[in-house]
Amino acid sequence: MTGSPIDERAVVEFAQALIRVPSVTGAERAAALLVAETCERAGLEVTMRKVHGERPNVLAIWPGASPTIGLLLHGHTDTIPFLDMRDPTSAALEDGVIWGRGSVDQKGGLAAAVMALCALARSGRRLRKSVALAAVIDEESEHRGSAALVEDGLQAECAITTEPSDLRLLVACKGTAPIRIRFTGVLAHGSNPWLGVSAIEMAARTVAALKRLELRTVELPGIGAMQASLNFGLIQGGSAYNNVADACSLWLDRRLVPGETQQTALAELREVLAKLARDDASFRAEAEIARPDWSWPFIRERGLKPARTAPDSAVARALAAAHRSVTGAAVEIGYTHGYNDGDFLVNDLGIPTVNYGPGESARSHTAAEKLRIDQLLSAARVYLQTALELGS
Numbered sequence: 001m002t003g004s005p006i007d008e009r010a011v012v013e014f015a016q017a018l019i020r021v022p023s024v025t026g027a028e029r030a031a032a033l034l035v036a037e038t039c040e041r042a043g044l045e046v047t048m049r050k051v052h053g054e055r056p057n058v059l060a061i062w063p064g065a066s067p068t069i070g071l072l073l074h075g076h077t078d079t080i081p082f083l084d085m086r087d088p089t090s091a092a093l094e095d096g097v098i099w100g101r102g103s104v105d106q107k108g109g110l111a112a113a114v115m116a117l118c119a120l121a122r123s124g125r126r127l128r129k130s131v132a133l134a135a136v137i138d139e140e141s142e143h144r145g146s147a148a149l150v151e152d153g154l155q156a157e158c159a160i161t162t163e164p165s166d167l168r169l170l171v172a173c174k175g176t177a178p179i180r181i182r183f184t185g186v187l188a189h190g191s192n193p194w195l196g197v198s199a200i201e202m203a204a205r206t207v208a209a210l211k212r213l214e215l216r217t218v219e220l221p222g223i224g225a226m227q228a229s230l231n232f233g234l235i236q237g238g239s240a241y242n243n244v245a246d247a248c249s250l251w252l253d254r255r256l257v258p259g260e261t262q263q264t265a266l267a268e269l270r271e272v273l274a275k276l277a278r279d280d281a282s283f284r285a286e287a288e289i290a291r292p293d294w295s296w297p298f299i300r301e302r303g304l305k306p307a308r309t310a311p312d313s314a315v316a317r318a319l320a321a322a323h324r325s326v327t328g329a330a331v332e333i334g335y336t337h338g339y340n341d342g343d344f345l346v347n348d349l350g351i352p353t354v355n356y357g358p359g360e361s362a363r364s365h366t367a368a369e370k371l372r373i374d375q376l377l378s379a380a381r382v383y384l385q386t387a388l389e390l391g392s
Helices: 006-018 029-042 102-125 143-152 199-211 262-279 297-302 313-328 343-348 372-392
Strands: 045-052 055-060 066-076 095-099 129-136 157-163 171-172 175-184 216-220 224-226 229-237 248-258 283-290 331-335 353-355 370-372
Touching: 006 029, 006 095, 006 102, 006 224, 006 372, 029 045, 029 055, 029 102, 029 129, 029 343, 045 143, 045 331, 055 102, 055 143, 066 102, 066 343, 095 102, 095 372, 102 129, 102 370, 102 372, 129 143, 143 297, 143 343, 157 216, 157 313, 157 343, 157 370, 171 313, 175 199, 199 248, 199 262, 224 331, 248 262, 262 283, 313 353, 313 372, 370 372
Parallel strands: 066 129, 066 157, 157 353, 171 331
Antiparallel strands: 045 055, 055 129, 095 370, 171 353, 175 248, 175 283, 216 224, 229 248
C-alpha cells in the first residue's frame, strides 16, 4: 500500500509498552487505555465499554464507505499472573525476541493488530467496508469481554483472533469443560484405615478408569483428525496424613471436539462414576461443571464450545494470500488443541473466524514467555494486507 507502510520500530515499541503495563485478569484497565489512546491518536474511531466494574473492552474502527465491518481483529488485554517468571514486565529485547508476561499470550498479537489498523488509518485510505479491532477483557478467566461483544450484537463479515499460532492459519479450536468431582468418604484414624473409606483412594480409582476411556475423534475435512483430551489438573483432599480422607476433590480439564458439549462430556464422566458405584457400594462421587476461578453463573451454564470455520472461507483465503505475500511461503493450515474466544464469534455471532498470530503457543503461561520479533512484524503486515483485501 502507499502512504503508510508498517513502521517496524513503532510495532516493537508498542508491543514493549503493552507488556510493561501489568494486566493480570481483573486489572486490564491500564492496558485497555493504552490501546484506546494509541488508536485514537492514529485517527481510529474508538469506544470503550465497561464490562465488569472498571474493566473495559475497547472497540476501534477505521470506517469505510459502508458501516459493514469487513474484518474484525480480536485480541485480549489480560494475562495470567506472573507466577515464577523473572522480570515479567521488563519487555527486554534479547537476541531477536521480546521477553515478558503476555508477550505471546497475547499482547504480541494484539500489538500487531493495533499497529496494522493504525497504519491503515494514518494512510488515509478509505475502504468500501470498515475494519475493526476488539480488545477484550477476561479471556483468561470467565470470558466476560467476548460475552459482552455478543450482548452488544457486534456484527462483522469475518474475523481473526490474534492468539499465538506460530503464524499458522488455524481454522478450528477445541472447547473445554472444566469439571470438579467431589468424593465423599468416611473419616477414621490412619492406624485403623479399615474403619474408614478413603476419598483419595476413590479419586485414584476414578483416574485409572478415566484413563481407559476412549475419547471422541472427529475428522475435519481438509485438515485431519481432532481428538478430545482429558487432563487431571488439581487434587485437594484429606485433613491430615494420619487420617483416612473423608473428602477429596479432583479438577479436570476435558477438551471438546466439534459435536461435543460440556453436558455430553459431563454425562460420559458420570457414567464412569456410576459404574464404579455399582461395583463398590461405598463409592460416593458427584461431578459438576466448575473451575476454581469461575463464579459467574452465565459462563458455567454456557460453557466454552469448540468452533470451526471452513478452510476455504473468505477470511482463510485472504489471510493465506497475505501470509504468502509477506513471508514468501504458503501458510500451514490446521487447528489448535487449545481454546480461544473465536467460540463466541462463531457460535454466538455467526462470524466466520480463524486464528492467526505471532508466538509459539507452547510458551504461553510459562516462565519462558518470549516473542520472536520477526513473527511480530510479519503478523502486523499480514493483518494489514488482509484488512485491505476484506475491506475493499
